[in-house]
């Protein structure tokens with residue numbers, strides 16, 4: 112095993128993010144988490160969709176895939192299922208993951224594919240310059256809703272919980288230490304890990320967003336039990352504060368494990384060769400025709 | 403050899419065992435050395451409604467579904483009006499119907515058609531205690547009437563009902579035999595001789611089976627799909643077979659997930675594919691652009707069906723041609739292949755993976771409902787001959803990995819491709835424009851170079867690969883036909899008949915639509931006096947050809963907009979019109995001189 116430091120994971124591509132963007136904290140946490148796990152560069156694939164945050168794969172010196180808007184999860188699952196030895200990390204924003212790509216979240220959760228999905232939630236569309244996202248709050252005005260927002264925001268943690276994701280965590284990109292911890296635990300979790308990282312957009316939401324979150328953020332208490340669905344529902348419903356930490360975790364067989372069982376069931380009658388399969392399509396003369 | 407060539411239809415309502423009877427007939431006669439093809443027609447509803455199976459039987463391979471019916475077996479008339487327009491009864495055709503179910507009074511049939519009332523249901527009740535086996539009585543009657551060889555039926559019926567046990571097998575076979583006896587009691591019928599001396603090994607399969615089989619042979623390791631008519635059978639096949647070969651099948655939440663998952667798998671280094679029909683292809687188009695931009699191998703099968711939007715999912719068309727060839731935003735290099743029949747579907751599935759892997763781009767395999775769902779008996783396929791086209795991805799060399807450039811500019815447009823797990827081969831694949839290493843860029847000059855690099859692959863394919871074409875007819879033709887994909891059979895038969903009449907006709911059928919094999923096509927076209935273009939779409943093929951070739955002045959399009967299949971007769975008439983047109987133009991020119 113190599114002796115990797117966080118800088119070993121840094122690519123030579125310079126981030127295009129605005130100075131002070133919350134995404135820098137997430138990137139930093141990704142470097143450190145990979146180093147903490149000492150993962151070889153070639154065994155990691157970071158997959159994204161489109162958006163400011165989705166630029167992240169290019170900044171990490173592992174394998175990466177900056178795909179198309181909303182499709183981070185299916186691309187990531189394809190990579191993982193085709194080559195299970197890869198550590199797959201999916202990253203993207205709230206728009207990418209909850210609007211256009213919102214239909215993929217329940218399905219990766221019910222499959223429980225063993226990968227980690229970091230949703231970098233800035234509550235806005237940054238890359239297209241400031242339109243409403245599915246997590247933008249009622250109290251804001253945006254480029255696409257200049258008279259105020261008339262749609263309720265989605266709650267990513269609540270969604271993940273109702274889709275029965277087996278690992279759900281929330282962090283704040285300004286608290287890099289905690290983010291590193293959550294990402295490491297997410298990667299170590301066997302199954303689908305969903306991590307919401309609040310990472311403010313300084314340009315279209317404003318720098319004060321950091322202060323607002325800082326004021327509301329609390330770490331989950333020491334006696335919090337991530338195995339308790341009741342407590343997790345309470346956290347997902349809370350108002351007036353934002354709890355950070357591992358909100359829910361349970362162990363269930365992963366998709367890969369179930370797939371192996373299915374393969375065994377399919378091969379109960381012995382392994383098949385192509386020639387055997389082809390024989391099913393063959394017709395031969397009836398026995399009685401020869402007499 | 404005595405040239406027996408008969409076409410039958412079995413019609414009824416869903417649930418009456420129409421298709422089942424047809425399948426038994428095909429398997430049974432194949433065992434006795436005969437070739438056949440069965441096309442199905444049914445309503446879009448799940449249960450009930452109309453159901454029709456049309457079977458053509460010959461001693462030599464069947465090229466198309468046949469023109470007029472020699473016999474129509476009617477299990478019930480109740481839904482007949484729904485497809486009355488699709489069944490063409492021959493002038494001396496025979497209608498075999500249940501004695502208890504009289505033909506509708508307003509039925510329009512040719513004058514000489516003969517009606518034979520047979521106690522299908524009553525015989526079934528008498529033998530099996532219920533009317534359920536009336537399809538087997540009817541099948542027996544048909545088999546007896548046309549003197550079909552009997553040996554195969556015993557086994558085909560036994561195999562068909564194997565899961566239901568000996569008693570059911572026996573009573574069904576008795577029902578069949580009772581039908582045979584009823585027919586043999588008829589002394590006024592014509593006699594047939596179906597004996598074949600040389601049995602060759604044969605395969606019985608649908609076009610969808612063939613695509614799946616070819617893909618597995620080509621080494622597909624990952625299939626992701628979403629159900630859609632008439633492509634679902636490919637997905638179901640993969641679901642059944644892939645786990646038996648340690649390969650991965652996923653039924654996804656939608657078509658976009660299916661194609662992007664396959665792209666992810668391809669990025670991870672394995673041969674990956676999906677299969678869909680028109681509406682699904684529309685949804686997948688953005689991702690097909692991603693595969694082209696990220697230069698990842700990908701195979702997408704489109705089993706075309708009628709109509710934009712939902713259209714008629716159970717009827718055929720060739721109207722996705724524009725979408726396959728031009729669909730997508732930006733400059734999107736792609737390969738489009740179109741198999742002509744089930745055997746060719748195996749071959750082209752292998753080719754699709756070969757081209758995708760070798761040139762790192764999306765390949766669309768364009769079949770249709772007619773080919774995908776028809777059941778064919780074909781001569782054995784030479785898989786060994788296909789083996790050289792089963793290739794593995796060429797990975798970067800140690801030297802290339804020293805300063806690895808995933809999208810390096812090369813003379814062919816193809817660059818060394820790595821995958822997770824390969825040390826020092828790390829790169830970021832992207833749909834965003836990038837430089838040779840994969841770094842994002844919006845530099846116009848670089849974008850121009852990269853776009854040219856990707857487009858260069860089409861040129862390289864034109865240079866390095868033989869354009870996939872199929873040709874038949876006269877070596878030195880006066881009149882030519884251009885067609886593509888599954889219309890090959892009907893064209894081939896039309897050309898053969900015209901040649902027998904002494905006409906100098908030849909046809910070229912495209913199995914590769916993009917990149918268009920311009921040179922061989924133009925060589926074929928230039929000396930022609932007239933050209934007929936045959937397509938099942940509203941001039942899409944014609945317009946596409948016109949945009950890249952010099953078509954003869956005397957060019958005519960013979961089209962169906964879908965839903966109904968071409969007959970050999972109408973193709974022959976259309977060719978004769980092209981011929982006549984040439985004559986008139988010639989005479990006018992002479993007169994004007």
Ligand code: SF4
Nearest residue numbers: 129132163237312313
């Ligand atoms: S626009 Fe907002 S989210 Fe995007 S890089 Fe700038 S600060 Fe970050």
